[in-house]
Amino acid sequence: xxxxxxxxxxxxxxxxxxxxxxxxxxxxxxxxxxxxxxxxxxxxxxxxxxxxxxxxxxxxxxxxxxxxxxxxxxxxxxxxxxxxxxxxxxxxxxxxxxxxxxxxxxxxxxxxxxxxxxxxxxxxxxxxxxxxxxxxxxxxxxxxxxxxxxxxxxxxxxxxxxxxxxxxxxxxxxxxxxxxxxxxxxxxxxxxxxxxxxxxxxxxxxxxxxxxxxxxxxxxxxxxxxxxxxxxxxxxxxxxxxxxxxxxxxxxxxxxxxxxxxxxxxxxxxxxxxxxxxxxxxxxxxxxxxxxxxxxxxxxxxxxxxxxxxxxxxxxxxxxxxxxxxxxxxxxxxxxxxxxxxxxxxxxxxxxxxxxxxxxxxxxxxxxxxxxxxxxxxxxxxxxxxxxxxxxxxxxxxxxxxxxxxxxxxxxxxxxxxxxxxxxxxxxxxxxxxxxxxxxxxxxxxxxxxxxxxxxxxxxxxxxxxxxx
DNA sequence: TCCCCTCCCACCTTTGAACTGG
DNA sequence: ACCAGTTCAAAGGTGGGAGGGG
Numbered sequence: 204x205x206x207x208x209x210x211x212x213x214x215x216x217x218x219x220x221x222x223x224x225x226x227x228x229x230x231x232x233x234x235x236x237x238x239x240x241x242x243x244x245x246x247x248x249x250x251x252x253x254x255x256x257x258x259x260x261x262x263x264x265x266x267x268x269x270x271x272x273x274x275x276x277x278x279x280x281x282x283x284x285x286x287x288x289x290x291x292x293x294x295x296x297x298x299x300x301x302x303x304x305x306x307x308x309x310x311x312x313x314x315x316x317x318x319x320x321x322x323x324x325x326x327x328x329x330x331x332x333x334x335x336x337x338x339x340x341x342x343x344x345x346x347x348x349x350x351x352x353x354x355x356x357x358x359x360x361x362x363x364x365x366x367x368x369x370x371x372x373x374x375x376x377x378x379x380x381x382x383x384x385x386x387x388x389x390x391x392x393x394x395x396x397x398x399x400x401x402x403x404x405x406x407x408x409x410x411x412x413x414x415x416x417x418x419x420x421x422x423x424x425x426x427x428x429x430x431x432x433x434x435x436x437x438x439x440x441x442x443x444x445x446x447x448x449x450x451x452x453x454x455x456x457x458x459x460x461x462x463x464x465x466x467x468x469x470x471x472x473x474x475x476x477x478x479x480x481x482x483x484x485x486x487x488x489x490x491x492x493x494x495x496x497x498x499x500x501x502x503x504x505x506x507x508x509x510x511x512x513x514x515x516x517x518x519x520x521x522x523x524x525x526x527x528x529x530x531x532x533x534x535x536x537x538x539x540x541x542x543x544x545x546x547x548x549x550x551x552x553x554x555x556x557x558x559x560x561x562x563x564x565x566x567x568x569x570x571x572x573x574x575x576x577x578x579x580x581x582x583x584x585x586x587x588x589x590x591x592x593x594x595x596x597x598x599x600x601x602x603x604x605x606x607x608x609x610x611x612x613x614x615x616x617x618x619x620x621x622x623x624x625x626x627x628x629x630x631x632x633x634x635x636x637x638x639x640x641x642x643x644x645x646x647x648x649x650x651x652x653x654x655x656x657x658x659x660x661x662x663x664x665x666x667x668x669x670x671x672x
Numbered sequence: 673t674c675c676c677c678t679c680c681c682a683c684c685t686t687t688g689a690a691c692t693g694g
Numbered sequence: 695a696c697c698a699g700t701t702c703a704a705a706g707g708t709g710g711g712a713g714g715g716g
Contacts, residue, residue, distance in 0.1 A: 255709085258678075262707070295675075342677085355676075393677050394709090401709070410707040413683035 233273035236363060236382040239332050240265055244386040246403060251301060252389035253400045260339030260350035264408045267335040267361055267387065274325030274365070281321040281366040281374060282328065284335050285314065286351050289358035289388055296396030304356065311344045311352040315364075322370055342393060353391040360388035 238244060243265050244252075255261045267284060274280060288307065295304035316338045320327065341350040353359055360383055368377040395401040405414040 264708090405709070408708065409685055411683090411709060412685075414709055 234365060234380050235272045236365070236380075237270045237272075238384045238387065239268035239270060239334075241384075241386065243407060244384070247400065248386040248388065250399045250403065251397055252387075253392045253395055253397060254340055254353075254389045255395065256340045256342040256353050256355060256391045256393060258341060258343045258346075260341040260343075260346070260348060262336065262339055263361075263389075264404055267338065267363070268332050269335075269363060269382075270332045271325075271328045271365070274329055275367075276324060276326035276329070278325050278367055279322040279369045280325055280328055281368050281371060282318040282333060283321070283364040283366065284316045284318070284338060284351075285362050285364070286340075286353060286359040287362050287383075289360055292358070293354070294356050294358065294390060299397075301390065301396075307357055308354050311354060314349065314351050316349075316351055317371070322368060328365075340391065342391070355391050355393045358388060358390045360385070 247265065254263050288310065291307045292303045293305050293307050294301045296302075316335065318333060318335060319337070320333075339348070339350040340353050341348075342353060342355050343350075344352055346352055363382045365380040365382075366374050366377045368374045390396075395404070405411040
């Protein structure tokens with residue numbers, strides 16, 4: 204197996220030669236993904252986006268909506284989204300600012316949300332914007348609905364994966380193209396911390412229309428005011444203060460970590476670096492990797508991709524080690540250091556092109572073992588709370604029942620009934636391997652793809668397990 | 673005491689079934 | 695009988711606030 208560094212080098216420098224695909228190769232290097240409503244995302248990002256997570260699951264707002272181009276019209280693709288930790292810290296909201304509150308908690312089960320239309324031909328994806336509206340976030344680690352599990356007060360960013368595959372079973376043999384947009388990073392919270400974020404959400408989210416000042420919610424507000432006039436008054440003062448936005452409040456988070464931040468006026472456009480914890484980690488990340496937003500934060504077409512291998516969720520310790528110490532993904536050994544934000548670069552690696560070694564399913568990866576491919580090649584599993592059985596399980600389960608893949612939301616819950624192993628099964632036999640897929644890497648060096656067909660191990664694990672640290 | 677989480681509430685949009693008219 | 699447009703109720707998504715746990 205090739206080292207990550209090697210792969211990265213190959214992919215980014217030599218477009219089509221390295222992975223010269225087989226006869227049926229498709230040109231994927233020209234894929235382009237753009238984020239819809241970039242201005243909205245930016246407006247949130249400038250303040251420090253927060254996403255509510257609840258036990259039953261909460262939608263994102265703004266929700267992820269993208270436009271695609273450069274796909275082969277008749278080739279089928281699967282679109283997926285997962286959430287990657289931005290760093291190895293836990294944050295707290297302290298007086299208008301986000302501050303680091305310690306090391307991040309162990310990563311929850313990694314899951315990937317499969318777009319309901321998957322798989323669909325390129326023409327389908329390109330004819331209109333692709334929305335991940337129904338993607339939900341939860342803080343319930345025992346969630347059975349397939350929602351993406353996150354930790355509150357931790358920071359994440361969504362990753363979009365495009366996989367050329369006829370069905371979910373063949374995903375593992377396909378080339379993955381991964382994209383991220385800096386402005387989509389957010390802090391998962393159970394209750395909004397920054398009132399400016401609350402206001403933005405209310406102003407833009409139709410479901411929150413009832414909370415708009417100029418709305419018709421007079422009844423609700425009136426009753427509340429009557430019920431607790433003092434509190435209402437206090438609230439009003441608070442809101443007023445917010446609208447007047449004290450300078451440091453606006454800059455909030457960033458100040459702590461970015462002393463160089465220019466003091467900005469209200470009318471100034473805020474750069475993403477402003478957001479403190481964020482800025483710090485992003486900067487660090489970019490410094491080391493330079494894979495994120497190569498075109499700069501303001502570039503519309505953030506087709507910056509990180510070629511990652513959706514592979515298994517290698518979890519932090521595991522993956523981290525791969526990155527930092529072992530040139531070979533397959534060489535594994537859990538490194539405690541990797542999971543620590545303090546010890547270097549925790550989860551930052553998650554944004555980097557990576558070929559994840561597939562750890563052996565956690566013991567809890569349970570059942571479905573019968574569906575799994577013998578884990579003979581799998582590395583030892585990392586120890587920890589993570590549930591590796593995750594990702595596409597539900598999707599596969601549903602597919603199995605319905606006989607049709609991708610006609611409904613295919614979450615990737617880590618159900619006990621479906622194992623990652625599903626990825627192995629028939630697919631392994633049907634799809635010979637690596638060489639039959641493409642590989643023409645576009646002119647853009649930042650646009651990478653991975654071909655992981657020869658990674659047998661993957662068949663046993665959740666597909667994009669990003670993650671984790 | 674503080675921080676964070678959970679639950680419940682009222683308000684709103686979305687969705688889809690039922691109904692109506694051409 | 696069929697189709698398109700309209701109506702309406704149920705389902706589901708919001709943020710706020712109260713209260714509780716650590």
